[in-house]
Each structure stands twice: as C-alpha cells, then as structure tokens.
Amino acid sequence: MIDNNQLLRFTTAGSVDDGKSTLIGRLLYDSKSIFEDQLKSIENTSQKKGFEGIDLALFTDGLRDEREQGITIDVAYRYFTTLKRKFIIADTPGHIQYTRNMVTGASTANAAIILIDARHGVIEQTKRHAFIASLLQISHVIVCINKMDLVDFSENVFNTISNQFESFCSKMLIKDVRFIPISALLGDNVVNRSENMTWYQGAPLLHTLETLHISSDINKVDARFPVQTVLRPQSETHRDYRGYAGRIASGVFRTGDEITVMPSGFLSKIKSIDTFEGALEEAFAPMSVAITLEDDIDISRGDMIVRSNNKPEASQDIEVMLCWLHNKPAKPRAKYTIKHTSNEQKAMIQEVIYKIDIHTLERKSEDDTLCMNDILKVKIRTTKPLMVDSYRDNRTTGSIILIDDATNETVAAGMIV
Amino acid sequence: MSKYYLNYLDELESEAIFVLREVWAQFENPVILFSGGKDSILVTHLAKKAFFPAKIPFALMHVDTGHNFPETIQFRDDIVKDLGLKLLVGSVQASIDNGRVAEERGKNATRNALQTTTLLDAIETHIIDCAIGGGRRDEEKARAKERFFSHRDDFGQWDPKNQRAELWNIFNGKHFQGEHFRAFPISNWTEMDVWNYINRENIAIPSLYFAHERQVVKRDGTWIPFSEFLVLEDHEEVLTKKIRFRTLGDITITGGEESEADTLEKITAEVSGMRNTERGNRSDDKRSESAMEDRKRQGYF
Numbered sequence: 082m083i084d085n086n087q088l089l090r091f092t093t094a095g096s097v098d099d100g101k102s103t104l105i106g107r108l109l110y111d112s113k114s115i116f117e118d119q120l121k122s123i124e125n126t127s128q129k130k131g132f133e134g135i136d137l138a139l140f141t142d143g144l145r146d147e148r149e150q151g152i153t154i155d156v157a158y159r160y161f162t163t164l165k166r167k168f169i170i171a172d173t174p175g176h177i178q179y180t181r182n183m184v185t186g187a188s189t190a191n192a193a194i195i196l197i198d199a200r201h202g203v204i205e206q207t208k209r210h211a212f213i214a215s216l217l218q219i220s221h222v223i224v225c226i227n228k229m230d231l232v233d234f235s236e237n238v239f240n241t242i243s244n245q246f247e248s249f250c251s252k253m254l255i256k257d258v259r260f261i262p263i264s265a266l267l268g269d270n271v272v273n274r275s276e277n278m279t280w281y282q283g284a285p286l287l288h289t290l291e292t293l294h295i296s297s298d299i300n301k302v303d304a305r306f307p308v309q310t311v312l313r314p315q316s317e318t319h320r321d322y323r324g325y326a327g328r329i330a331s332g333v334f335r336t337g338d339e340i341t342v343m344p345s346g347f348l349s350k351i352k353s354i355d356t357f358e359g360a361l362e363e364a365f366a367p368m369s370v371a372i373t374l375e376d377d378i379d380i381s382r383g384d385m386i387v388r389s390n391n392k393p394e395a396s397q398d399i400e401v402m403l404c405w406l407h408n409k410p411a412k413p414r415a416k417y418t419i420k421h422t423s424n425e426q427k428a429m430i431q432e433v434i435y436k437i438d439i440h441t442l443e444r445k446s447e448d449d450t451l452c453m454n455d456i457l458k459v460k461i462r463t464t465k466p467l468m469v470d471s472y473r474d475n476r477t478t479g480s481i482i483l484i485d486d487a488t489n490e491t492v493a494a495g496m497i498v
Numbered sequence: 499m500s501k502y503y504l505n506y507l508d509e510l511e512s513e514a515i516f517v518l519r520e521v522w523a524q525f526e527n528p529v530i531l532f533s534g535g536k537d538s539i540l541v542t543h544l545a546k547k548a549f550f551p552a553k554i555p556f557a558l559m560h561v562d563t564g565h566n567f568p569e570t571i572q573f574r575d576d577i578v579k580d581l582g583l584k585l586l587v588g589s590v591q592a593s594i595d596n597g598r599v600a601e602e603r604g605k606n607a608t609r610n611a612l613q614t615t616t617l618l619d620a621i622e623t624h625i626i627d628c629a630i631g632g633g634r635r636d637e638e639k640a641r642a643k644e645r646f647f648s649h650r651d652d653f654g655q656w657d658p659k660n661q662r663a664e665l666w667n668i669f670n671g672k673h674f675q676g677e678h679f680r681a682f683p684i685s686n687w688t689e690m691d692v693w694n695y696i697n698r699e700n701i702a703i704p705s706l707y708f709a710h711e712r713q714v715v716k717r718d719g720t721w722i723p724f725s726e727f728l729v730l731e732d733h734e735e736v737l738t739k740k741i742r743f744r745t746l747g748d749i750t751i752t753g754g755e756e757s758e759a760d761t762l763e764k765i766t767a768e769v770s771g772m773r774n775t776e777r778g779n780r781s782d783d784k785r786s787e788s789a790m791e792d793r794k795r796q797g798y799f
Contacts, residue, residue, distance in 0.1 A: 086505055087504075116773055119775060155659070155661065157643055158642055159642065160635070160636045160688045162688070167506040167688075169686055184665070296501075309520060310519050312550075312551070314551045316551070322551060324551070326519050326548070328515070328516040328519075357550040365502050368512050369515035369519070421668075480666045481668075482663075482670065489673060491663050491665075491670045494663065494666075
C-alpha cells in the first residue's frame, strides 16, 4: 500500500453488443483482480454456454433477472486496485430506457469510459453517453474505440471515428477527452500495449486511468461546510462542547477563519477543527470533521458554514437541469420535498423551459411533460432559500433531488444551472 | 505546503463517517448490526470516529444463532463494555423454541437462513428504523447492487429491481411506519481495504482471525472447526491444525485455512496474496448461484 494512492471513480456506459462487459472483465482479468474461485465458476458457465475459452463478460454478472436476460438493468459497482490507484467502476446499462441509471452512475464519477464499436462509428447512443457525461460534469472522458480486431486494426478507422466524436462533442462541456483504440476481447491496449497497433503512440487504458490528474476535480476554492448534525457529548471531559459535524463539500477551512453561517448570516471564527485523531490546523474537501466556533450561535442540520468573503447564493428560485427518475410522471405544479446537501424544503416545479430530445439532443420547448428518463431544464421554487452554487462550480452544493411525499420515492435529480 | 487530496483509505473513511452521520440525522432509532466479524467491528470503529467526542449514539444488535465461536461472544461483550453501549440480542434459539422457525435437517444443516426471521422480529420488537450493516459491494454479485441507504418494505423484504435512485451523496431515508432501512457505510471498501485499514489503525479483532491451533474436520475442501454442533460422517476425522479464519460466521459453516499468520501485518500480507474470494469458504453462499440474492430479498443481512 502506498500512502499517496488515490481513489478514482469511473463509469462505463454501453449496451450488450459494444463489449462493455467484456472490457470490464478484461480490465479485472489482466490486472489480476479476479480470484481463482470466481475464474473457475466463470469457466464452468462459459463451457455450459458453449463458449471457447472463457467469456470475460460473465465477470459482470448480476442479479438473477439480469443473468437470465443477459442485460444490465441497474448500476453495479465493481472494484479493483493496482499499485498506483484504487478504482471504483459504476457499471451502467447503455440503452435509452436506462438513462436514469447512467445518470446515477455518472453522478459520482471522475471519469467516463465511452465505448464505440469500430465497425459502426459514432451512433446515436454514443452522443447520448457523451451528453450525459457533459451534463453530469465528468471531468475526464475516455473514448475507447473497441473491436479494432474486426476492422484490421486500421489507423484510418480510428482517426475517422475520433474526428467524428471531436466534431459533435466540441459543443459540449467536456474538458478532457482521450481516444484509445482497443480490442477488449483480445486485450489490445486495455492493460497491455497492443502489438497490432504500433501506430498508436498513446497509453493503454489502464495506464491512462492510473495517471489521470484528478486532484483538481474537487473544487478547492469555495469553502462550503453543510452541517449534518450537532455533537454535544455533555461528558465530564467535554461538558460545554458543541461541534458541528459534516463533510467539507468544497474548499479549505483553517482554524481562525472568519465564517458566516447561512442562512442566518451570523458571523464567527473557527475555534477548532476536530477529528478523532486530534485537532487540525486546516481541513479540505472531502474530509469529514467537526467544527467548533468562537461564538455560541444557533446552528442546526441544514445550515451551511462558509467563509465570509466567499458565499453561495441564497435563493428560492432556481433553474435546474432535471432528470426524471421515476416511472410515475410528474403532475403539473405538484409539490415535492427537495433535498440539497443536508437541507430539506418543499418545492414546486413552476415551469418547464425546455426538454432535451434524447435522440437528437435538440431542445424542444413545446413538450412540458416530465416522464421517466426525460432530461429537462425547469424552474423550481422552494418554500425557503437554499444556499446554492452552480453545478458547474460545485457538484455537492449544486445538486438536488426531489422526493414524492406520497410515496417517499426519489423521483428526480437535478443540477443547478 | 500540504497536499490537498486524500489517499484512498482516508477517502473511504470520510465517506463512511458521512454515511453514519446521515443515519443518525435521518432516523429515530438506528442500531449497528454486530456479528463480531471484522466488518461490523470496522463499522463500530468508524462510528466511534464519526461522533467523537460524543460516544456512539447507536446500540449494537447481535443476531445470536446459538452456534457461535465462544471467542466471538467474548469479544462482543468486551467491546460493548469498553464503549459503554447498549446490546440488543435476537436469539435464533428463542425463535426455534417459540415456533417462529424450524431447524434445518441433514448433514449440512445450518441456522444461517433462520437468522432472517430472528433479525426481522428483533427489528420489529425494538422499533428499529435503520439497521447499519458491514455489507460490502465487492463481497457478492447481489451486494454489488446495494445502495448506501437500502429500503425494506413492511415485510422486511428487499426489492432489487425497484430500488431508489441514489445520486451524489444525497441519501433519501424517508419511509412509512413499519418499514425500515439498511445502511451500508463501508459499501465501497474491498476485503483488502478493510485489512489495510485494520492494520493501519491497529483495530482489535477476535483471536480467530490469527493463526492458532484448533481441532478441525476437512469438509468440502475447507477446514470446518470441530464443535458440539457438528455431526460427523463416518469417514471424517478430527485433526489438530494451525489455522485461521478469513471471515467469521456460524461455527458450523465457517471454514478456516491453514496459516502461520499471527500478526496483523502477516494477515494483511497473506490476504493480499490470496487467490480465492473470502466467501469461498462459506457454505451458505455455495448453495446456488443466487443464494445471496434470494436470502437478501427475504430480509437477510
């Protein structure tokens, strides 16, 4: 274990045919993350199915229904570790009817792998996957052009598809795009460098994942501390202790910082930043700490501690890119519970500004229904102000969910514009 | 100039603390499901950190099958005393005695599946609205689909195809009376992460995890501990071996491996070289391809 090893979360979107499961199986297999008993069980199943050798896709087997139908329905999380990093894969289905699962998997990812079948080039689904990566502000997109073995490992095919992708995604907010020609089935450029594509000068996929610069993915400028709960031990050693427990959403806090408590607006200074191991001089996102203040002020769950010279906007009217997650469509002007960090209020969807046509990615303003998998820009009004940043600046203080009070189900997820 | 990023263990720790604090904030009466195994010990350790300097605000709940390793029970009682916590025990023996469940028969009979009824009864009796577990997504394919906050209906059942969407780190613990949640703070940890962390933090764990001499019987390729509950087959022979356990379940179903690893460093090194999954020696998971999924749907841990 190396102390500096970081955690990288990435998402893969793809359907059965473009080799997503095979790619994940290959990554796990070639990075030696598969155990022998798993391998043995896969070998048996592969034989039963009449597969020559082992079917790598079986490593991503899930629930019984998914096995029977040979599809991924829900997000599955998979793990592997190399000498350089620990990886969490959010393995999501790629088909249009599972847009909500792709959005879910993308919400925590630093990087997205988009798979393109070299024989088919950029298709509608590719654009949708790129759009979701851009919508969820995934910092790094790695386009894997797969099945290169079926196009004679042609550099020409690779360049044509890369150009196609570049030209349509130039309009999207994707900061870092890379292209890798691979064969997941044969292992070319997944973990090991391909001997069939010496024209490709870049790194194989695993090396790319191991070296992506992710330290800047979290906002380290705007100090935001949503209060989760108040710690009051009332013990002999800590009789008057009052610590505000939470996870720093973004930025850096230091002892002595002048802070403002939102929404009340009270001013104070940070007296201490406490952890089980002792007090810290400074703490940064995403650390979980307890903060004590110089002054005794009324703070509870849902409040946010911020640095006084850099505050989020307190707003009751927000514009949101909303993804509808539930099979029950929204009722016009219906009320919901809105959750934003540790804060909770009532909210109403006031207006649909436009809906994204998920096929063409064009904006449609005449359709204002909210059905499952729809992505729309809406105006939301809340009963009390939320302390918001734009999602582009801050994934934590820029995101919300909506809950239907009649069923308690999470019905929508939104990114504040 | 300090670095402004966390290493992966610190990030996992911070995430787990966040989840534990969310549970405390969102539920009325949460408990930690405590089996005495390393994962529930880890969750308890993380809870200590999450609420410091206050003490852990959760009771520990143990589902006691009656087929325990004596070492596990001793360990449980020590940790409860040490941390000043309340212990709730759901007894499988009591469930059998009052006819809620019937004992399995046959050579490989276990009380593993019976635990579900006892667990759900205990959750109902003590009006628990959230049971915090040490389940990890890397353990098993059904567990790979678990949420951090996982809803259970008023029969205690899990519906994997109708789970609530869980995005970013916004958790929805809203529920109706009679329903409850399971929360999994260490969802994103792997077995190796757990051992690296236990090693780093020097967390006390039961002696069973360290190599020790024990009377055992070879069964299905693994060393099953000899105990009063084990029905021997004619050809089976009780031997003394130096073994350790990689996971702890019931004494009747937990297989040990021959090992010389008697310190945390040696265990961590041994686990990192292992070529089989940790549940490979658990006969409860070997029953069918969807054994875990089926049990989880019923309300198992």
